[in-house]
Amino acid sequence: MKPEFDLNAMVQKIQTLKQNAAELKAVAGGIVAVDRNINRISASIRVMELDICDAADILLAGD
């Protein structure tokens, strides 16, 4: 049994999360509480890029 997932859609959502995080930081006017929490969230998003997006680049190439 294979887990059901849509690799393309996952990659897109991760990129959206990354963009949203950067945009939130940009509109927060340097509020430290936002800035530092975004840094933490961004590290988690980066881990998902390593987990999902890097693999997708390889798995979807040539499909």
Add this chain to the structure above:
Amino acid sequence: MDPSVYWNPILETMPREKLQALQLKKFKRIFTWAYDNSPFYRRLYRDAGIEPGDIKTFADIRKVPKIEKSMMREIQGPGKNNYPYGDILCVPKTDVCSYRQTSGTTGQPVYQADSWQDWEWGIEAYSHALWAQTYRNTDRMLLPFGYNIFVAFWAAHYAAEKLGVEVVPGGVLNTEARILKMQELEANAMAATVSYVLNMGRVAREKMGIDPAKDLNIQKITVAGEPGGSIPATRQRMEELWGAKVYDQCGSTEIGHWGWECHHQAGLHVNEAFFLFEIEDLETGEIITEPGKKGRLVATALDRTAQPCIRFDAKDIIQWNAEPCACGRSFWRLDGGIIGRADDITKVKGVLWAPSAVEEVVRGFAQLSDEYQIILSKKGDADQIELKVELMPGYENNEADVRHALLAKLRLQTNLNYLLDFKTYGDLPRFEGKGKRFQDLRHN
């Protein structure tokens, strides 16, 4: 295969040729990153005449210079750039949020910087291990280690939290207090060094009248830091003492948490999605790609960015097992885990010899305690191996029989003779961290 057995089925069941393509892509990325951001790596690579565009194949990777601990000692420390990390550092010091260091048993410690990004990556790597070893949010795990400057089980703590495991930090407690806390909270899991798992079990039984297998609820134990987790006789001792499943795990300060056994307990899987592992022939230095041949590990952390670890000579002796594991993971395994340290594997009377071979024999004798000490020395021109062991209580009158059988078994397993010294039970040192049981005095 049930997908819930995997932390990340996408990476863990990737076809091998895709996994290798992923490794190559990541190697190019970390190489370029280090070249662009670390003066240390740039110097090293320029001197070797290699730059980022040159890496196109695995054969090109093998031309990249290796690094080792002694090089870190040259660039780190007082008076050097980016104190204490040196100019290996690839990020501003304001991005460093975590300090760890090696124990420095072989010289000045190596200082290791982590950004929060790298810390998250390290926790993710450890999460693979714990998930594969059946840790879930129904578990309560006690971590009996000194939470300090050494990386030890810090990532186990954070990874367990990430999995939803309830974590009990057993930091500044002594052994008895840790055992009582384990009992009070009915903790069902723990992680510790092999030496300490054995030591704790004996303290519980012999000093506290608590039988870990019957009176405690520990059902799974993750061990690291010493080869014993993959030495069958040592694993059997731990499992019988605690009435628990024991899983081996390995990693290092510089590389990260790179290997772990799955619930089949069938050898360490190596995380080939996060790391590149190369095995070098001990004599020729050629890369070994076929199973069953021992060599030394050269490891690359493919995603660690603040203080990258690229082609690090880990001095661990390992060998490949390419047989598919029943768990269905694509990640290859190591036969016998970390077989030993390159520094400890030595020629005795012309025979290649490792202390772990002696451990396997000693711990196979129920009449002997968990502890032993090995001292290599010279008598005239000849090598001499002194082995100190202890008889378990109740076997004091069996010394002659045990001596005869032990010498025969050691000769069979290692082709060498030993000078045996039987000590009283409790005389040899016990350990809370990694055990120190081997000394080579021949070159002193």
